Amino acid sequence: MQDPDIERLLRRYRPLPPSEHLFGQITTAPQHQISKSHRTWPWAVAAAALLAITLGLHATVVPPPDAPPAVDRQRVEAIIEDLGRARGSDVIAEWIARREFSAEQDARAARATAAEIVRQ
């Protein structure tokens, strides 16, 4: 295929004409409505999708914080009693009960490890 063949091929076609409504849009629409079409910006959609994917991945990769251990309500009530049922004592009592529970679990794990070492 030579240059004249390409030019002949090009001349068998021509760029499409504008749509019929363009003239009306340009000449009759209020000026503030003319400057932009209502097409959704593809890059904005892509950015939103990327953000959603990133957040989704983050949610699946980062484990949720450990659920707080179940609190022993009786122990909490006892501590509240010890604190004289002062204002805010319920919060402090719950915190102390959780710390005690956690310390007890650590001590139990340490004892189990020590027993395992002794057996070996």
Add this chain to the structure above:
Amino acid sequence: MGDDAGDDRRRFVAAVYAESGPRLYRYALMILADRQDAEDVLQQVFAAVLSKPALPRIDDEGAYFRTAVRNAAYSLLRTRRTARDAAEQILEPVVPGCSPAEQVALEQALRALPPEQREVVHLHVYEGMTFQEVANATTASINTVAARYRYALDKMRKLIG
């Protein structure tokens, strides 16, 4: 906009569009290879005229609007972030016996060209400009224009076979 100046501008825009709208649209379409973008550019250009407090003083309307469309089209290309739909039709047959396969191949070859090369092909082939006239219209040297045309035809030949 109901004032006399506004009506004048609308009449002026309507007259220019009736005279040159389809030609300007085809020019924008060949630079951008996207119909919606081409419409956006034309609306932007004419809206700019409508928004002026007075009609611009224009000696050569054809050249004025062609340059305005060109500037708006390349400005849009600079901000364009996504590829356009390669399946969208940008040409229409003007002679009988054109095959859809031939048209698709030609459109794909045109899309593969840089906008500057498509622009030169358009102005030379479809608007019948000489290379010197294309150079004047695009503020490029005649050598640059001739080289762009040569590269464009070489690439199209390779792609179409």
